[in-house]
Amino acid sequence: MSVVRTQDLVKEYPGGVRGVDGVTVTIEDGEFFALLGPSGCGKTTLLRAIAGLEKITEGTLHIGERDVTNAQPRERGVAMVFQDYALFPHMDVADNIAYPLKIKKVKRDSRRRTATEVADGLSLQGLAERRPGQLSGGQQQRVALARAVATQPEVLLLDEPLSNLDARLRLEARTFLKELQRELRVTTVFVTHDQAEALALADRIAVMKSGKLQQLGAPQEIFQRPVNAFVASFIGSTPMNLIPTVTADGGVVVGDGLLPLPGTAAGLVGPGTPVIWGARPEYLRWSTEQVPDSVRAKVRVVENLGATVLVSVTSGEHNLQVVAPEESGPQVGDVGWVQATSSRSLLFDLESTERIGVTREWASAESVLS
Amino acid sequence: MSVAMSSARVRRTPSRVDDIAGLGRVGAGLFMAPALALIGVFLIFPALWTIYLGMTNYRLTGLAAADPDFVGLDNYTQVLGDSSFWWSLRLTLVFVVLSGILGQMMLGFSIAWALRHLKGLAKSLTETLVLAAWVVPGSVGSFLWLALLDRRGGTLNVLLDSPGTAWLINYPMASIIIFNIWVGTAFSMLLFSSALASVPPSQMEGAEMVGATAWQQLRDVVIPNIKGHILTNTLLITLWTFNTFTPYLLTAGGPNGQSEILAVYIYRTAIPGGQLGKGAAISLIMLLINLVIALGYIHLARGKKKRA
Amino acid sequence: MTQSTAVQPASPAPLKKSRAGPILASRTVKHFVTRVLFALAMGLVLVFFALPLTWLVTAPFDSNPTMAVRWPDWTFGNFQTLLESPYALGSIGVSLILGAGTIAVVLTLGSLASYALSRVHIRGRDGLLYALLLLSSVVTGTAAMVPTFQLITLIGLIDTHVGVVLVLAGGLLPTVIFILKDFMDSIPKSYEESARLYGASPSQILRHVVVPIARPGLAFVAVWTLVQVWGNFLVPFLLLRSPETKPAAVLMYTFYTESGQVDLRLISAFSLVFSVPVIVLYFLVNRRYGFRFHGGIKS
Numbered sequence: 001m002s003v004v005r006t007q008d009l010v011k012e013y014p015g016g017v018r019g020v021d022g023v024t025v026t027i028e029d030g031e032f033f034a035l036l037g038p039s040g041c042g043k044t045t046l047l048r049a050i051a052g053l054e055k056i057t058e059g060t061l062h063i064g065e066r067d068v069t070n071a072q073p074r075e076r077g078v079a080m081v082f083q084d085y086a087l088f089p090h091m092d093v094a095d096n097i098a099y100p101l102k103i104k105k106v107k108r109d110s111r112r113r114t115a116t117e118v119a120d121g122l123s124l125q126g127l128a129e130r131r132p133g134q135l136s137g138g139q140q141q142r143v144a145l146a147r148a149v150a151t152q153p154e155v156l157l158l159d160e161p162l163s164n165l166d167a168r169l170r171l172e173a174r175t176f177l178k179e180l181q182r183e184l185r186v187t188t189v190f191v192t193h194d195q196a197e198a199l200a201l202a203d204r205i206a207v208m209k210s211g212k213l214q215q216l217g218a219p220q221e222i223f224q225r226p227v228n229a230f231v232a233s234f235i236g237s238t239p240m241n242l243i244p245t246v247t248a249d250g251g252v253v254v255g256d257g258l259l260p261l262p263g264t265a266a267g268l269v270g271p272g273t274p275v276i277w278g279a280r281p282e283y284l285r286w287s288t289e290q291v292p293d294s295v296r297a298k299v300r301v302v303e304n305l306g307a308t309v310l311v312s313v314t315s316g317e318h319n320l321q322v323v324a325p326e327e328s329g330p331q332v333g334d335v336g337w338v339q340a341t342s343s344r345s346l347l348f349d350l351e352s353t354e355r356i357g358v359t360r361e362w363a364s365a366e367s368v369l370s
Numbered sequence: 371m372s373v374a375m376s377s378a379r380v381r382r383t384p385s386r387v388d389d390i391a392g393l394g395r396v397g398a399g400l401f402m403a404p405a406l407a408l409i410g411v412f413l414i415f416p417a418l419w420t421i422y423l424g425m426t427n428y429r430l431t432g433l434a435a436a437d438p439d440f441v442g443l444d445n446y447t448q449v450l451g452d453s454s455f456w457w458s459l460r461l462t463l464v465f466v467v468l469s470g471i472l473g474q475m476m477l478g479f480s481i482a483w484a485l486r487h488l489k490g491l492a493k494s495l496t497e498t499l500v501l502a503a504w505v506v507p508g509s510v511g512s513f514l515w516l517a518l519l520d521r522r523g524g525t526l527n528v529l530l531d532s533p534g535t536a537w538l539i540n541y542p543m544a545s546i547i548i549f550n551i552w553v554g555t556a557f558s559m560l561l562f563s564s565a566l567a568s569v570p571p572s573q574m575e576g577a578e579m580v581g582a583t584a585w586q587q588l589r590d591v592v593i594p595n596i597k598g599h600i601l602t603n604t605l606l607i608t609l610w611t612f613n614t615f616t617p618y619l620l621t622a623g624g625p626n627g628q629s630e631i632l633a634v635y636i637y638r639t640a641i642p643g644g645q646l647g648k649g650a651a652i653s654l655i656m657l658l659i660n661l662v663i664a665l666g667y668i669h670l671a672r673g674k675k676k677r678a
Numbered sequence: 679m680t681q682s683t684a685v686q687p688a689s690p691a692p693l694k695k696s697r698a699g700p701i702l703a704s705r706t707v708k709h710f711v712t713r714v715l716f717a718l719a720m721g722l723v724l725v726f727f728a729l730p731l732t733w734l735v736t737a738p739f740d741s742n743p744t745m746a747v748r749w750p751d752w753t754f755g756n757f758q759t760l761l762e763s764p765y766a767l768g769s770i771g772v773s774l775i776l777g778a779g780t781i782a783v784v785l786t787l788g789s790l791a792s793y794a795l796s797r798v799h800i801r802g803r804d805g806l807l808y809a810l811l812l813l814s815s816v817v818t819g820t821a822a823m824v825p826t827f828q829l830i831t832l833i834g835l836i837d838t839h840v841g842v843v844l845v846l847a848g849g850l851l852p853t854v855i856f857i858l859k860d861f862m863d864s865i866p867k868s869y870e871e872s873a874r875l876y877g878a879s880p881s882q883i884l885r886h887v888v889v890p891i892a893r894p895g896l897a898f899v900a901v902w903t904l905v906q907v908w909g910n911f912l913v914p915f916l917l918l919r920s921p922e923t924k925p926a927a928v929l930m931y932t933f934y935t936e937s938g939q940v941d942l943r944l945i946s947a948f949s950l951v952f953s954v955p956v957i958v959l960y961f962l963v964n965r966r967y968g969f970r971f972h973g974g975i976k977s
Contacts, residue, residue: 074581100580412848416825507909
């Protein structure tokens with residue numbers, strides 16, 4: 001069983017700065033788990049704390065049944081792939097992969113055999129004699145992975161595994177990584193600042209900011225029901241529209257008019273409450289004619305996204321972005337209507353930025369469980 | 371007329387992007403001439419002239435000072451057959467190996483390695499002290515060691531409670547070797563400090579993660595990564611230690627030539643000994659040895675630059 | 679993938695819980711012992727480097743200094759003795775003169791040459807630079823002392839400051855050109871291009887545009903040169919005879935070898951006064967530039 005469990009884990013630096021500020025997560029056995037957040041949020045620090053490269057200041061860390069809070073890296077049964085792969089330039093591929101086994105004093109023949117097996121499994125046949133400098137980025141990554149899995153670790157840690165690859169290669173590598181993890185069934189924790197990557201790869205995501213956990217959940221949940229405005233704006237390839245405004249009788253004041261009250265907040269706010277209204281550009285609709293649940297707006301900027309266009313509009317004193325199909329072809333200066341739905345929009349408390357409706361969902365989830 | 375000419379001249383300025391100031395080859399040559407002339411007269415000429423001087427019987431005083439004779443290869447054969455020359459060369463080799471390579475480099479590396487994780491007072495204090503030994507002028511440094519090793523009242527004898535031990539007389543080579551280590555370690559320490567900092571931390575951490583001990587990390591990660599630095603440092607230290615004259619200030623080659631490294635041997639042959647011709651011959655040999663070492667260094671430095 | 683079904687030869691050793699106790703204890707003990715040994719070793723190193731230096735900070739302030747380091751009988755009287763000594767302060771002045779002279783020669787000739795090398799593409803430029811580097815490494819003061827002595831005698835500059843300055847400058851120039859060329863290379867060429875468009879001649883460009891921008895580099899070279907000249911013993915020792923012409927480096931040596939009775943009050947004060955400027959300079963430069971150019975050869 002390789003469950004990774006942290007309990008109120010704190011990493012404090014001299015001077016009082018907290019890289020990780022009281023994080024409690026349980027990573028299930030065999031799970032592909034993402035630590036996601038902007039730079040400086042503590043995700044890498046947390047990963048390194050799990051690895052044993054950072055000393056844990058407070059709290060505990062368990063891997064399986066064992067308390068490894070103060071254990072050395074080699075005693076934890078973890079393996080790590082660094083962002084720059086950290087391949088030894090003076091050793092060939094085979095020796096690089098076999099290095100951990102060499103340290104564990106595995107006999108030469110045995111470790112060579114294991115290294116070859118692992119390398120083959122990662123499509124590195126024929127490269128055994130090469131030096132890291134003679135490999136492509138993708139191959140280097142696979143060698144680093146091979147070295148990590150050669151010791152059959154209980155937990156695999158990946159620090160920004162895809163960020164050193166070209167954009168084209170990244171998508172291929174992403175699929176490769178997902179397949180590999182499924183085959184190996186090893187508990188994997190990876191760090192990324194790329195939300196698309198996290199959404200695509202992870203079974204569950206932990207969104208972090210300033211050392212604290214913001215939300216923990218499956219990709220779909222994080223995407224559709226973000227717990228606060230930060231998570232809402234961080235997730236999603238186009239930034240979510242977040243409008244500070246007030247509620248009114250029958251809806252939310254947005255731009256020149258009223259848009260429907262988000263369903264998740266139904267019955268929780270009265271009219272005249274200051275809120276933040278949020279909706280993803282993909283879930284808004286641009287119409288050339290007036291339709292129900294819409295506000296009138298004027299097109300300022302049109303950006304081509306390929307199959308769609310990102311239209312930036314102004315309605316009253318609010319600016320919105322809408323993703324429209326390419327054929328609808330709005331032009332700068334056009335006037336039209338932006339339509340929203342109650343099922344695909346969200347409401348956040350203006351002061352706390354917490355999503356209105358979150359506590360009700362959790363309460364009801366708890367009541368289901370109890 | 372002149373306008374047309376000057377404009378024609380302007381238009382003919384070099385189209386090479388490199389020559390911004392419009393110096394042209396001639397201008398560049400003029401700019402470089404004074405420096406090259408000085409170097410030529412005071413660096414190149416002496417080096418070449420010594421070949422000739424080595425073939426004369428120039429002396430400091432007396433007849434041969436004003437009117438030297440050409441003696442062909444006599445000086446060279448004499449020097450190569452002189453046991454004191456070979457003695458001096460042997461001493462110099464011992465000096466370079468013990469004080470330079472084993473002493474300065476190993477100590478410098480050890481200090482750099484020990485300090486790599488330290489910060490704050492301990493680190494700056496150590497670095498400052500090591501550096502101060504290097505920065506202090508040679509004649510002051512040598513006097514500080516004279517005082518330390520003084521037979522009557524030196525600090526060392528006071529500390530070890532061994533009054534009357536004449537360190538410089540009984541252990542001249544050891545004295546100059548240790549003195550030279552004291553002076554020169556700073557350079558190796560700094561060089562290795564920056565070399566160690568250039569080792570990618572992720573490789574060190576990668577090794578740490580798989581359970582490598584500090585010694586294994588040193589062997590498998592650090593040393594392979596800084597091989598180039600080690601090599602160039604070795605050559606530089608060899609060159610400098612071979613050429614240092616400062617031990618003269620400590621023992622003047624004595625007693626009885628027991629610490630007469632080549633630098634001192636040349637000096638004593640030529641000036642107190644007055645045999646300028648012979649001194650020039652030995653100097654040529656020294657120049658040739660320098661050449662070999664320096665060529666080695668240049669070769670390595672170029673190789674590094676090409677790879678960079 | 680055969681990983682999951684392959685026989686594992688040697689899997690990571692599980693934590694032996696039954697023996698966790700003694701193992702932990704012995705590890706902490708080993709850790710502690712290593713720490714102590716480390717501190718001891720570092721202490722020895724510190725003592726090694728500090729011990730000779732201690733005399734330099736105690737003896738000058740001791741009314742009756744001994745060869746050994748001892749807690750001084752605090753006084754400034756030795757500096758008074760220094761002021762009264764006929765040649766002492768004069769020699770420091772000489773060191774300054776030699777330094778200034780060498781700096782002047784080296785900066786002027788050096789900046790001209792390095793500018794030309796930096797800006798004009800001459801065939802074999804790299805070869806020339808490496809030849810210069812080779813030259814200065816091979817033709818050291820020690821290896822060339824005999825022919826240099828002969829040469830200076832022959833051209834009548836023996837026992838003159840000019841002779842010493844020329845020899846020192848000649849030895850330092852290759853490295854200076856190397857260093858300055860690097861500085862010049864890093865100056866954006868756009869300044870000179872615009873000056874050129876306004877009609878400035880190359881020497882005007884050098885003086886009005888390049889030199890002001892290269893000032894930090896020139897300052898660094900000046901300081902480096904001063905440090906080299908300040909401590910240089912061999913060249914003035916070789917070429918200067920009369921006591922009033924000798925710089926501090928040589929006078930320091932004659933103090934304890936030629937003047938019969940060794941006057942420690944004078945020597946200690948003189949050593950300190952002689953050493954302080956160069957120590958201060960070195961650390962100032964380190965603050966600014968770090969020790970990238972240690973010893974004059976870039977590593």
